[in-house]
Amino acid sequence: MNKLNIVILAAGKGTRMHSNLPKVLHVIGAKPILAHVIDCAKKLNPQKMIVVYGFGGETVKQAFAHEDIIWVHQAVQLGTGHAVQQAVPHLDSDAQTLILLGDVPLVDSEACVQLLTQAHDKLAILSFNKADPTGYGRIVRGAADNVSAIVEHKDATEAQRTINEVNTGIMAMPNQHLTKWLSQLTNKNAQGEYYLTDIVALAVTDNVNVVAQITQDEWSVTGINSKADLAQIERVHQSRIANQLLQQGVTLKDSARLDVRGELSCGQDVEIDINCVFEGHVTLGDNVKIAANCVIKNAMIAAGAQIAPFTHIDDTKIGENSRIGPYARLRPGTTLAADTHIGNFVELKNAQVDIGSKINHLSYVGDSTVGKHVNIGAGTITCNYDGANKFRTVIEDHAFIGSDTQLVAPVTIGRGATIAAGSTITRNAPADQLTLCRAKEQKSIVGWKRPVKVKK
Numbered sequence: 001m002n003k004l005n006i007v008i009l010a011a012g013k014g015t016r017m018h019s020n021l022p023k024v025l026h027v028i029g030a031k032p033i034l035a036h037v038i039d040c041a042k043k044l045n046p047q048k049m050i051v052v053y054g055f056g057g058e059t060v061k062q063a064f065a066h067e068d069i070i071w072v073h074q075a076v077q078l079g080t081g082h083a084v085q086q087a088v089p090h091l092d093s094d095a096q097t098l099i100l101l102g103d104v105p106l107v108d109s110e111a112c113v114q115l116l117t118q119a120h121d122k123l124a125i126l127s128f129n130k131a132d133p134t135g136y137g138r139i140v141r142g143a144a145d146n147v148s149a150i151v152e153h154k155d156a157t158e159a160q161r162t163i164n165e166v167n168t169g170i171m172a173m174p175n176q177h178l179t180k181w182l183s184q185l186t187n188k189n190a191q192g193e194y195y196l197t198d199i200v201a202l203a204v205t206d207n208v209n210v211v212a213q214i215t216q217d218e219w220s221v222t223g224i225n226s227k228a229d230l231a232q233i234e235r236v237h238q239s240r241i242a243n244q245l246l247q248q249g250v251t252l253k254d255s256a257r258l259d260v261r262g263e264l265s266c267g268q269d270v271e272i273d274i275n276c277v278f279e280g281h282v283t284l285g286d287n288v289k290i291a292a293n294c295v296i297k298n299a300m301i302a303a304g305a306q307i308a309p310f311t312h313i314d315d316t317k318i319g320e321n322s323r324i325g326p327y328a329r330l331r332p333g334t335t336l337a338a339d340t341h342i343g344n345f346v347e348l349k350n351a352q353v354d355i356g357s358k359i360n361h362l363s364y365v366g367d368s369t370v371g372k373h374v375n376i377g378a379g380t381i382t383c384n385y386d387g388a389n390k391f392r393t394v395i396e397d398h399a400f401i402g403s404d405t406q407l408v409a410p411v412t413i414g415r416g417a418t419i420a421a422g423s424t425i426t427r428n429a430p431a432d433q434l435t436l437c438r439a440k441e442q443k444s445i446v447g448w449k450r451p452v453k454v455k456k
Contacts, residue, residue, distance in 0.1 A: 002120065003095035004046040005175065007087045010034050010102025011054030011074040016226040022056025024102045025063055026230055029237050030261030030279060032063060033224060036105035043109040044116070047095065050087045051102070079193030080169065081185040088182060091175045096120075098172045099196070101223055105233060106240075107170070108220040111213070118211050119172035123203045125150070126170040127212040128221055136166035137197050139212050147210035150197035154190040165214065167197060168221035177208055245272075253292075267303065291325070299330075302338070316348075319355070337372075354397070367409065368393040377403035377421065384409045396431070 014023025024034035034051075041049050050070045053060045054077055061071050072086045084099060091097060096119055098112060111126060118124040125147060127139050135153050138160050142148035150167045151160050181199040189195060203210050215221060219236045223229070235256075241264070242255035250266045252258055257274040264278045267286035277295045284290070285303035296313045305318050308325030315332035318324065322340045330342065333350035340353050343360035353359070353370040361378035367390050368382050380401050382393040391409035395401065399413045402421030413419065414431030422438055429435040 002116075002174075003092060004044060004116065005048045005050065005091050005095045005097045006041045006044065006046040006100060007084055007091075007097055008034070008037055008041065008049070008051045008100045008102050009080060009083050009169075010037075010060065011052050011077055011083055012103065013055035013077075014103070014225065017230075018227070022060050023224065024060060025056065026224070028105045028224075028230070028234055029241075033105045034060070034064070034102045037100055037102055037107055038064065038067060038069070040107045040109045040112065041098075041100060044098070044112060046098075047092065048090060050090050052083045052086055079187065079191070080196035081182065081194035081198060084178075084196055085182050085185070085194070088179055091179060093175055093179075095175050096172055097175050097178055099170060101169050103223045103225070104168075104170070104221060105224070106220045106222065106237065108215070108217060111215055111217075111220065112170070112172075115170070115172045115213055118213060119174070121174065122209045122211050123147075123173040123177065123200065124171060125200070125210065125212045126168045126215055126221060127165050128168060128215050128218050129164045130166045130218070131164070133161075133164050133166045138163040139165040139167060141165075141212070142204075147200055147212050148204055150200045152189065152191070152195060152197065165212070168215070169196075169223075170221065171196075173199075173203075177203065177206070180206075262297075273309075285320070294325075308344075331366075365393075367391065368395065370395045371397035371399065371415070373397060374399050374401070376401045377405065379404040380407070381405075382407045382409060 010024045012023055017023050025032045028036060048070060050072055052072045052074050054074045070090050074083050074086050096116060098116060100107060115124045115126055130136055137150045137152045138156055139147055140149040140151055181202040184202055185194045185198055187194050200210050224233055238259055241260045242252055242258050246252060246255060249268060251271040253273045259277045262280040265283045269287045270284050271289045273290060273292040275293045276290055280298035282296050283300045285301060287304045288301050289306045291307060291309040293309050294307055294311045298315045299313045301318045302320040304321040306323050310327045311325035312329045316330040316334040318336045319338035319340060321338055322336055324342045327344045328342045329347045331349035334348045335352045337355040339356045341358040341360055345362045346359050347364045349366040351365050351368045354372040356372055357370050357374040359365055359376040363376055363380040365382050367384040374395050383406055384390050393407050393409045394412040396413060396415040398416045400418045402419050404422045405419050406424045408426045411425055412428045414429055416432040417429045418434045419425060419429060420434060420436030423436045425437060
């Protein structure tokens with residue numbers, strides 16, 4: 001492929017989004033719309049990537065500060081032709097330019113490659129057939145089926161408005177032609193704008209062939225102009241991810257009720273129930289089963305693990321054949337070894353739990369190191385925060401923590417130790433002994449009355 005420049009038009013305000021957020025920063029699959037287009041562009045290995053921005057200015061630039069992008073400001077939006085004119089000083093004279101749209105997130109890199117192949121010495125346009133072409137620029141074909149013009153809807157004749165082949169706005173051409181044509185654009189049209197599509201007529205005048213490549217994938221060229229469009233494209237995006245997972249052998253109980261907001265990698269014989277959300281980078285090993293209504297973010301779940309319904313997992317590693325949930329919450333920094341059991345309404349944060357240990361009911365274990373084959377009873381709390389600093393709890397192998405126990409960190413529970421139910425432990429508990437700490441006596445107060453709400 002020739003030397004390549006890519007210009008992405010991302011200056012639109014997106015008035016119909018009814019939002020202060022620039023349109024191109026609204027998200028599809030947890031990633032800004034513009035990020036999808038940039039990712040497509042990067043697959044093509046351009047020498048230069050130029051983004052024309054306008055509304056939202058610095059906010060848009062800051063969102064992509066990590067990318068190798070030439071930013072060009074279109075202070076006043078005077079049309080697509082005017083937008084590309086702003087990029088001209090950065091174009092290489094011996095390159096091709098591919099023009100992409102910043103609000104078309106499902107753009108297909110393979111279609112772009114095919115377009116660039118045709119644009120070696122031509123103006124190549126990506127088009128599609130639209131059942132209702134209202135509002136779209138029509139592709140007008142002439143002799144030998146070459147394109148003779150693109151006519152915007154407001155400027156089209158009645159006969160031209162019957163044409164179903166429409167312009168996507170994505171096009172490619174040699175820069176030696178593009179820069180010349182851009183300098184000849186005028187705004188003598190119904191919108192009073194500089195149309196990029198007018199370069200077609202200029203190409204015809206210069207005897208440069210204009211070809212239109214018809215795509216069958218309308219969604220890959222569909223732009224987002226409203227929240228309704230955003231929601232619709234999100235479902236298309238999710239449907240495509242679901243189909244890829246199905247083709248890989250993943251069992252989805254309902255492919256229409258899946259949300260992948262990042263990257264999901266699955267081994268063999270993985271099963272995912274309905275309404276699960278995967279965020280960031282998630283890896284599921286062989287034979288992992290995810291039950292309904294789970295939210296999993298930045299997690300590695302090893303082979304054979306089972307995640308019960310309504311479990312939330314964030315920045316956590318889960319070992320083989322573990323059982324998690326239902327209604328468990330695993331917070332960042334948590335690592336579980338193989339065969340661990342984390343049950344209903346258990347919350348873990350920055351906790352390392354070793355092989356075969358169980359925390360099955362209604363407990364909070366934070367900033368803790370839990371050894372092998374430990375049993376932690378219902379209602380146990382590691383008190384890790386004194387209001388200013390956090391401290392660590394260590395529970396050694398084979399310890400048994402009775403229900404309704406508070407372990408006040410920093411504290412160590414020795415190997416094989418047993419903590420009696422209802423204890424508040426503030427000092428280290430020795431190995432292989434029973435430790436308890438309860439009130440010395442139980443009192444009942446005669447005549448005590450429960451407080452009554454005062455009527456206003």
